[in-house]
Structure formats: C-alpha cells, structure tokens
Amino acid sequence: xxxxxxxxxxxxxxxxxxxxxxxxxxxxxxxxxxxxxxxxxxxxxxxxxxxxxxxxxxxxxxxxxxxxxxxxxxxxxxxxxxxxxxxxxxxxxxxxxxxxxxxxxxxxxxxxxxxxxxxxxxxxxxxxxxxxxxxxxxxxxxxxxxxxxxxxxxxxxxxxxxxxxxxxxxxxxxxxxxxxxxxxxxxxxxxxxxxxxxxxxxxxxxxxxxxxxxxxxxxxxxxxxxxxxxxxxxxxxxxxxxxxxxxxxxxxxxxxxxxxxxxxxxxxxxxxxxxxxxxxxxxxxxxxxxxxxxxxxxxxxxxxxxxxxxxxxxxxxxxxxxxxxxxxxxxxxxxxxxxxxxxxxxxxxxxxxxxxxxxxxxxxxxxxxxxxxxxxxxxxxxxxxxxx
Amino acid sequence: xxxxxxxxxxxxxxxxxxxxxxxxxxxxxxxxxxxxxxxxxxxxxxxxxxxxxxxxxxxxxxxxxxxxxxxxxxxxxxxxxxxxxxxxxxxxxxxxxxxxxxxxxxxxxxxxxxxxxxxxxxxxxxxxxxxxxxxxxxxxxxxxxxxxxxxxxxxxxxxxxxxxxxxxxxxxxxxxxxxxxxxxxxxxxxxxxxxxxxxxxxxxxxxxxxxxxxxxxxxxxxxxxxxxxxxxxxxxxxxxxxxxxxxxxxxxxxxxxxxxxxxxxxxxxxxxxxxxxxxxxxxxxxxxxxxxxxxxxxxxxxxxxxxxxxxxxxxxxxxxxxxxxxxxxxxxxxxxxxxxxxxxxxxxxxxxxxxxxxxxxxxxxxxxxxxxxxxxxxxxxxxxxxxx
Numbered sequence: 001x002x003x004x005x006x007x008x009x010x011x012x013x014x015x016x017x018x019x020x021x022x023x024x025x026x027x028x029x030x031x032x033x034x035x036x037x038x039x040x041x042x043x044x045x046x047x048x049x050x051x052x053x054x055x056x057x058x059x060x061x062x063x064x065x066x067x068x069x070x071x072x073x074x075x076x077x078x079x080x081x082x083x084x085x086x087x088x089x090x091x092x093x094x095x096x097x098x099x100x101x102x103x104x105x106x107x108x109x110x111x112x113x114x115x116x117x118x119x120x121x122x123x124x125x126x127x128x129x130x131x132x133x134x135x136x137x138x139x140x141x142x143x144x145x146x147x148x149x150x151x152x153x154x155x156x157x158x159x160x161x162x163x164x165x166x167x168x169x170x171x172x173x174x175x176x177x178x179x180x181x182x183x184x185x186x187x188x189x190x191x192x193x194x195x196x197x198x199x200x201x202x203x204x205x206x207x208x209x210x211x212x213x214x215x216x217x218x219x220x221x222x223x224x225x226x227x228x229x230x231x232x233x234x235x236x237x238x239x240x241x242x243x244x245x246x247x248x249x250x251x252x253x254x255x256x257x258x259x260x261x262x263x264x265x266x267x268x269x270x271x272x273x274x275x276x277x278x279x280x281x282x283x284x285x286x287x288x289x290x291x292x293x294x295x296x297x298x299x300x301x302x303x304x305x306x307x308x309x310x311x312x313x314x315x316x317x318x319x320x321x322x323x324x325x326x327x328x329x330x331x332x333x334x335x336x337x338x339x340x341x342x343x344x345x346x347x348x349x350x351x352x353x354x355x356x357x358x359x360x361x362x363x364x365x366x367x368x369x370x371x372x373x374x375x376x377x378x379x380x381x382x383x384x385x386x387x388x
Numbered sequence: 389x390x391x392x393x394x395x396x397x398x399x400x401x402x403x404x405x406x407x408x409x410x411x412x413x414x415x416x417x418x419x420x421x422x423x424x425x426x427x428x429x430x431x432x433x434x435x436x437x438x439x440x441x442x443x444x445x446x447x448x449x450x451x452x453x454x455x456x457x458x459x460x461x462x463x464x465x466x467x468x469x470x471x472x473x474x475x476x477x478x479x480x481x482x483x484x485x486x487x488x489x490x491x492x493x494x495x496x497x498x499x500x501x502x503x504x505x506x507x508x509x510x511x512x513x514x515x516x517x518x519x520x521x522x523x524x525x526x527x528x529x530x531x532x533x534x535x536x537x538x539x540x541x542x543x544x545x546x547x548x549x550x551x552x553x554x555x556x557x558x559x560x561x562x563x564x565x566x567x568x569x570x571x572x573x574x575x576x577x578x579x580x581x582x583x584x585x586x587x588x589x590x591x592x593x594x595x596x597x598x599x600x601x602x603x604x605x606x607x608x609x610x611x612x613x614x615x616x617x618x619x620x621x622x623x624x625x626x627x628x629x630x631x632x633x634x635x636x637x638x639x640x641x642x643x644x645x646x647x648x649x650x651x652x653x654x655x656x657x658x659x660x661x662x663x664x665x666x667x668x669x670x671x672x673x674x675x676x677x678x679x680x681x682x683x684x685x686x687x688x689x690x691x692x693x694x695x696x697x698x699x700x701x702x703x704x705x706x707x708x709x710x711x712x713x714x715x716x717x718x719x720x721x722x723x724x725x726x727x728x729x730x731x732x733x734x735x736x737x738x739x740x741x742x743x744x745x746x747x748x749x750x751x752x753x754x755x756x757x758x759x760x761x762x763x764x765x766x767x768x769x770x771x772x773x774x775x776x
Contacts, residue, residue, distance in 0.1 A: 098485070
C-alpha cells in the first residue's frame, strides 16, 4: 500500500511536469494581488527586460491612451508596482515591456475590447461586488443564431434568461441591449458584465426578472470575429456602412424572433431598448422608427447623427417621428453621458432638440469619458427603472 | 450637403482618435498572415527589444515545452518569422520577448488552457475547415446552472443543442463530453472546438444531431475561474481531491437534470460519455459505476488510476464492475491515445486488463502526445460513430 501510494505520487508529479508542456506556466507568481485596503500589487518576472510599465483605467486619460507608470525591479528578476487604494470597481490594465504592449502572463482573466485584449481585476465593495459572480440564483446565457430576412442572413445573438425562467411558465419583459462600434454580440455579456449585474440586481429585488437580448449591431456581419463563418478576421472598430440604417429598419426581425421563441411579454409596456455609443444611436433611431414599440429607451453616451448614408429614408423626418414617438407615449426616455465624452456636444445638441419638441427625458451627467466603466453604471441605473 | 459631409468625416475621425484611448491599438499590423500554401508569417513591432522568439504547437516538443525559433528584425521596428507550409489544423502560439512570454498583440483570437493564454490561427483545409465556423446551420450554446444534490452545490455547465432543436419536438440522444485536469465547463466548447465540429459533422450528415453536455468535472468547484462566486482566482491544474470519486458517484445529478430539462432520449441506447485525460478517467469510472447507463464510451488519452482517495468505495471492485458493464452490453468502448503520451503505459496496462476480462473495445493509436490537437481529432472520429 505504501509502495503504491509512492508510485501514485511519482506518477502524479510526472503528469504535472509533462502537462506543463502545453499549459502550465506562470503558476506561482501572484499578479495582481488586491489588498484588503484596495491597494493592488502587480508583478512580472523579467530578468532580461530593461523597462516595464503598466497602464490601466484608474489612471488619468492622455491624448492617445492612459497615463502609465513604471514597475520597479526588485533583485534580479522581479518587477513590481503597488497602486494607492482604489475605489471598488472592475478595472482593466496591461503592461508595456520594452515598448511592447503585453497582457499580464500571471493573470488569465482577460477581456477584449475591439481588437485589444486587457487583463481585468476587481476591487471588492459596492461596484466590484455588483460586477462579480455572487452566490445568488444565476440566469442562463444562450448563444443562438436567428434568421434576419431584413438583412438577408443568419446572425448570432446572446440572450440572458433570468433565474427561474426555465422552471416557470411565466412571461417576461425584454430589454434589448445594444453594443457600440467595434463591439458585437459578446460585448455586453463580457465587457459589460450584464449577466452579473442582472443576476445581482434581480437577486436583491432591485430589478424585475427580465430577458436581456444582446444582438450584433453590425448589419453586414453574421457574428463576432471568430464566431462568423470564414477565417479568423481581426476585430475592427470601423466597419463598412457601420451606422447605415439597415439594422434599424430590420430590427423587427430580432423582436419577432424573441417573441416567438421565448416566453416574452409581447406588448409595448414590456419592451425596453438601450445601448451605448453606436448602440445609443441605434436605440434612439430604432425607438423612433418603430415608434409605438418601446416603453423604455436608454441612450448611454450615444452617438446621435448618422455616420453613413445619412440621406437614407430611415434618417429623414427626425422631428416628426420623435413627435409621434412622444405622442404615442413612453414611461422613460433616459440619457446618460460623461462630461469628458467626445460625444458630449452632440448629446447637448440633441437635448436641445428634444427640449424644442417638449419631448420629456431624464438626463444623467457623470464624470468620465467614453468608457465601459460608465456603461456598466448606466445599465445598473436603468435596469432598476424598467418594467415597474 | 458637401459641408455637412466634411463635418461628418471630421467627426468620424475624431471619434476614431478618441475611442483609441481605450480600445484601438495594433490595428494596422497583420499577424499572423496565413498564406495560400500554408506558410504563416508572424509580425511584431518592437524597436527597443533585443530578442523575439515564437513557440507554437507545430514545433517539436521539448522537455518543458515546445521548441522555439527567433524572429528576425527587418529595419528598425519590425520582427518577422515565416514558417514552412503547415498542414491544415488549428494551431496555438505565443511570443517570447526578451524572455517574457506574451501573446501576439496583433491577434485578438486567444484560447486559455488552464492558466496560460495562447493565440490561435487556422490553416484552412480538411481539419482547419472542420474546426472553423462554416456557413451551415448552427447549434445553440447554453451556459446554465444546475443543482447537484450529490455535490451540495449549484454548478455551471455548457450545453450544445443541435441545429433545429428549438424548432422541432423531436427527442435527441446525448453525449456527455468531459474535460481534463485544469479544464472546466468552457474547455470543450472553446479549446476543443466541439461546437464547430458538431455543427460541421451534423451539416454534412456524418454525425447524428445530438445534445452535447459539457459539465464541470472539478467536484469542489461551482464553475470555471471567474464564473464562480467569489474573487477572480487564477486557474490551476492541481485541485484539491481533483480525481476523488465524488463527481463519478454524483454524475446522475447531471443526467437527470438534462433528461428532465431538455428533449433528451432517456434510454441507454441514446447516451454516450467521453472525455480526455481526467475526463477519460471520469468516463471510464462513470460508465463502470453506473453500469447500464451508457451505450457508447470514449476514453481519449485517459488517466486510469485514481490520483486521490483510491481507497474510496467507488474505486473498488474494478474487474467486477467492468465485467457487469460488459455483460450489460454496449455498442462501442473506444480508446484513443498518442504514442508520445505520458499516459501511454497506463493505458497499455488498462488494455491488458480489458483483454484479460475479454472485454471488447476499439483502440486507436496515433502519433502525438497529451495535446488538444488529438482530442479534437478523437472527438471527430467518435462523434461519427454515435447513435447509429
């Protein structure tokens, strides 16, 4: 028995060593380490490199990026940096090693934003906890293809079904949640932590159980890069005809797919549409172009003006269709933007337009720029206002 | 009209520049570039770095990893390397910059294996095409939590529903597909390309439409790192009691969840279980411990011997329970392993044991070690044999 235990231990060690061939590196170094007081320590092994810097979204913005700060070499191989205490949040960062941008090899938690990949970490507390997986009932996340006759293709979407959906025969209200330029059907569930936010708000009774539909807003695409047929294209921010009106005009394809395939409530009172940046643009124009369809509209740091094919019929008669939308009525038309957002003036001009039409809306102005930290916050605010 | 077009162009440029703050880097460099003849060119910008190497799974294995090769500096900033023509496959790689392991900043396509993150690319052709998204009907991928009374917790699983599942009222056979040590409920769908393989095999009529259930085989965990409640722990290969028998004993929780929540055929003839490495170990012992449950058993590079708590009741009476399994009958008991696998001798000993029992099985011996390239291939072989 002793002997066989020893043999097992040896076999086990062998297994570890050989498996290391493919998958086991950087297991021992802890980076980042989030301290109880909110300070965060980053570590990188680099005996041969001359300079290691870190940049992350707790640092001040600069003209073409964020500020960065150097790690210090301790001894022969270890580079470290410790922040001041950071407020509770979900943060991203990456290193720059001798001028080359890298992710932290000791941190397997990554998020992609357009074509750039960042590490993430969470400082616990109010926001950090809201964006984390908690020990609460969890919704189901579905990646499903649907047919869009209006766009002439099969397309992929992400659908969040609230906890208890499968076990009930209840019908649920639906939030259509739209991503920005460079995003896709994975943006809100991954970068936006929509799954965690909804699970946690529903569990605490702050949000109604709802279906959340996260489609792909790039009309010319089937799906996210790597999920569409063909080769593994690199994600891009600019897409041909990115903000042309086809997606807006054909949005009924998505609504009717959801309402005929899920236990969705099918009346206006139980439909909301919200989105960030290009998705705010989409929410604005979708809710106006289909004017008696949505009871709740959320524009997060929205673009307003079309960037392509502004002469298309869908973009005509703005005031007239907004007026119709207003006359048909809605419970909430919500606009949020950060004061440092490059779209701030465009949104101010739009608010003036709404004021001139006497069209009611709620407006939240926060600090910050055109960043995901705000959009997670706006979703948190809006989700608590829906379907009540 | 001219003027407003110019203004839009300027606004658009502005939008691109500012959005660059968070998400736009490395957009212009193409890496990797897969040439028509199968050669692949890698590129990295690094004016300040002294050495750039690349390692990938087309290179020969070494004691603690794969061989690597240097990129050459062309001019002041660009490092490049071009391979010989590579056979059609899905490959992984990463760079090493002045001794630091990094992913390719120009390639957003990443896969995580345990705690290490790799870039991936596909050389088109037979295998490459099978592992790619094709223009065929797509199944639905569901991330869902279930209750495991046997393990005393709610746990997360990935479920593949075949194309047409939602529109039909048909019942489907079920393949339970199990990951290895260090993996989780995301391993087979992401690293293993199970979604693409099944979509493509079903579309070409080579595999029957089936539900594929990919649970989490780490009995002590709720879910993959980052998907379980609590902080963002770093994935680890070794887990406490990693191969203790609890998961084997409680596997009925997963079967009954699937059979009561999905249109699954609920008889032995329509159940298969297969897995890689630790998942092969699980498949062996689950099919033996629940001896009249599975018609098809697939062991891919399996571990055989328990690494923890070998004295537990579930691991006793091996020969007796195998004999019962044999007498109850099954359509296929399939074992595949690579000649360079460190588990080769353990599998040979197991085959001798089966031979001594006169227990029938099919055996496929291939080149290669303990690697995902083989497990994708084995899934491709096995999936075509199931439920026919």
